[in-house]
Amino acid sequence: MTEIFGVPTQALFGQLLIGLINGAFYAMLSLGLAVIFGLLNIINFTHGAQYMLGAFCAYFLLQLTGVGYWWSLVLAPIIVGAIGIVIERTMLVRLYKLDHLYGLLLTFGLALVLQGLFTNYYGSSGMPYRIPEELNGGFNLGFMFLPKYRAWVIGSSIVICLGTWFVIERTKLGSYLRAATENPSLVQAFGINVPRMITLTYGFGVALAAFAGVMAAPIYQVNPQMGANLIIVVFAVVVIGGMGSILGAIITGFGLGVIEGLTKVFYPEASNTVIFVIMVIVLLIKPAGLFGKER
Amino acid sequence: MATTAAPPAAAAAAGEVIGAAGDTRTFAIATLAMALAFAVAPHVGVYPVFLMKALCFALFACAFNLLIGFGGLLSFGHAMFLGVAGYASAYSAKNWGFPPELAILFATAVAALLGLVSGALAIRRQGIYFAMITLALAQMVYFFCLQAPAITGGEDGIQSVPRGRLFGVLDLSSTLALYYVVLVIFLTAFVLIYRIIYSPFGNVLKAIRENEPRAISLGYDAERYKLLAFVLSATLSGLAGATKAIVFQLASLTDVHWSMSGEVVLMTLLGGMGTIFGPVVGAFVIIGLENYLSGFGQWVTVITGAIFVVCVLAFRRGVVGEIGAWWARRKGRLGGRS
Numbered sequence A: 001m002t003e004i005f006g007v008p009t010q011a012l013f014g015q016l017l018i019g020l021i022n023g024a025f026y027a028m029l030s031l032g033l034a035v036i037f038g039l040l041n042i043i044n045f046t047h048g049a050q051y052m053l054g055a056f057c058a059y060f061l062l063q064l065t066g067v068g069y070w071w072s073l074v075l076a077p078i079i080v081g082a083i084g085i086v087i088e089r090t091m092l093v094r095l096y097k098l099d100h101l102y103g104l105l106l107t108f109g110l111a112l113v114l115q116g117l118f119t120n121y122y123g124s125s126g127m128p129y130r131i132p133e134e135l136n137g138g139f140n141l142g143f144m145f146l147p148k149y150r151a152w153v154i155g156s157s158i159v160i161c162l163g164t165w166f167v168i169e170r171t172k173l174g175s176y177l178r179a180a181t182e183n184p185s186l187v188q189a190f191g192i193n194v195p196r197m198i199t200l201t202y203g204f205g206v207a208l209a210a211f212a213g214v215m216a217a218p219i220y221q222v223n224p225q226m227g228a229n230l231i232i233v234v235f236a237v238v239v240i241g242g243m244g245s246i247l248g249a250i251i252t253g254f255g256l257g258v259i260e261g262l263t264k265v266f267y268p269e270a271s272n273t274v275i276f277v278i279m280v281i282v283l284l285i286k287p288a289g290l291f292g293k294e295r
Numbered sequence B: 001m002a003t004t005a006a007p008p009a010a011a012a013a014a015g016e017v018i019g020a021a022g023d024t025r026t027f028a029i030a031t032l033a034m035a036l037a038f039a040v041a042p043h044v045g046v047y048p049v050f051l052m053k054a055l056c057f058a059l060f061a062c063a064f065n066l067l068i069g070f071g072g073l074l075s076f077g078h079a080m081f082l083g084v085a086g087y088a089s090a091y092s093a094k095n096w097g098f099p100p101e102l103a104i105l106f107a108t109a110v111a112a113l114l115g116l117v118s119g120a121l122a123i124r125r126q127g128i129y130f131a132m133i134t135l136a137l138a139q140m141v142y143f144f145c146l147q148a149p150a151i152t153g154g155e156d157g158i159q160s161v162p163r164g165r166l167f168g169v170l171d172l173s174s175t176l177a178l179y180y181v182v183l184v185i186f187l188t189a190f191v192l193i194y195r196i197i198y199s200p201f202g203n204v205l206k207a208i209r210e211n212e213p214r215a216i217s218l219g220y221d222a223e224r225y226k227l228l229a230f231v232l233s234a235t236l237s238g239l240a241g242a243t244k245a246i247v248f249q250l251a252s253l254t255d256v257h258w259s260m261s262g263e264v265v266l267m268t269l270l271g272g273m274g275t276i277f278g279p280v281v282g283a284f285v286i287i288g289l290e291n292y293l294s295g296f297g298q299w300v301t302v303i304t305g306a307i308f309v310v311c312v313l314a315f316r317r318g319v320v321g322e323i324g325a326w327w328a329r330r331k332g333r334l335g336g337r338s
Helices: A011-041 A049-066 A068-092 A101-122 A148-170 A174-184 A184-190 A194-220 A228-241 A246-267 A273-286 B009-017 B026-045 B049-070 B081-093 B100-122 B127-149 B176-196 B200-210 B212-217 B222-247 B258-271 B280-291 B300-314 B320-335
Strands: A138-140 A145-147
Touching: A011 A049, A011 A174, A011 A194, A011 A228, A011 A246, A049 A068, A049 A101, A049 A194, A049 A228, A068 A194, A101 A228, A101 B127, A101 B258, A101 B300, A138 A148, A145 A148, A148 A174, A148 A194, A148 A246, A174 A184, A174 A194, A184 A194, A228 A246, A228 A273, A228 B009, A228 B127, A246 B212, A273 B100, A273 B127, B026 B176, B026 B258, B049 B176, B049 B200, B049 B222, B049 B258, B049 B280, B081 B100, B081 B222, B081 B258, B100 B222, B100 B320, B127 B200, B127 B258, B127 B320, B176 B200, B176 B222, B200 B212, B212 B222, B222 B320, B258 B280, B258 B300, B258 B320, B280 B300
Parallel strands: none
Antiparallel strands: A138 A145
């Protein structure tokens, strides 16, 4: 068997693949957080719970109505995004004039409510969700076996991330959004409906989390606690990348996923903490984050 | 940050009523009344173990309040100080045979050191990032505790910690004796926190909270003040954790978990951020609630979350803050009439 640095290549590439998968989820979730923070000035602690909701939504759609994976990929983000819009309209809207710590506290409370409710009814063990027919099996790349579904997750998440980047950085709608992030009252004075834009932005960020949740369902199983620990890692990812740049969030997400995967190969004991250690190092060297601007 | 940090502005107004700088007498009377009530409580049928648990958490919440209420810094990782100090006191008492007073002191020092390191890192960023960094650091500490079973006992924790004899004289295996020791620890720390808040240091801290650039332009080294506040808060949280470990003869992962960090935020928010007595009230309500609902499993989480939401939306001053504001309004009305 071939080895690299004394590690069998099979294990190395296997962990690299898992790292890329995790990185795809870090990227999608931190992207949503960054978009929401940019316009609402709120750190959405419910993000992990909304990711979990997306997975549950796919599960219910399949169990109750027989709607399969592909339609879930469209429907779950819309449904969960709509729930997000209701949350924004009824609760978050009251907090914009206050210190943004309150936004964090409110969304933390909501996350507890959602996770508690689902744990009550579905326990803390996961429920399996089958990989869709079309993506069963895999490719033999010679040096490793690449399951089709994993390839699909990595590929489509890159497309989604780049699509989001394109909309925000290269379209007219995106330019409104960036302008409103800089100076909402001025943009409103130009006749653009900023409150509605804020609502839709929150809905979009939440839908992104739900989309990630549906993608995660066949890999990690559907579990009420699936978002709880993930969101803390994503926070560290956001601190490392800085929330100033969309591309930065994507690169940081994938990069950290890969580093985490490699740590599992070379020093498994540290694989849970490596991202936090990197956060500490980045804070010491460049406190604003790798892609952040000092303000 | 362009926005000024003024989360407890409303609460601060209430704080003026309950123990403003010149109003030490009101504070002394209220504290004496509280001490008396606690001293009598176990003799009128209140379960002392419950009281000890609530007092430990009240101290924890007061220490946390020192940071959020008067420094304007929201830490989302305070469980690390509670939990690590718990491990340190349990480990030193059990494996090194430390007497309880030494174990608690040692653990408090460990928490202070951890506070110094994590605080120095966290104050490099402000506002929302500060909260995220403290949360991430606490999660790192959690994983460390989980993966170092040689020290922490992993999933089992450190069990059957000896309570020992205080100063070699007082046998703490008597629950009532232990209760009064915990009460003395709590009251001492409580008065100390009051002294800190109304010291020149506390006033500078409040100035930094209200307007950091201005405080800096007046020549105050804001970072140093924030760091000192963080270390003080961590130290007192550690004292709470160390005492708790001796009381329950147990140090476990629960105390390092992020949900514990959330719980102390909730206690402070519910009781009233930036008020002196608020965290004590909040801690008793939450611990009482958990005791009462302990048979309902995950519903506790749901209710805890719901209280969070209600507090943020409708009740930002907390219980004590609301009472203070009501009192101030009433006084204002009376003052207008005379």
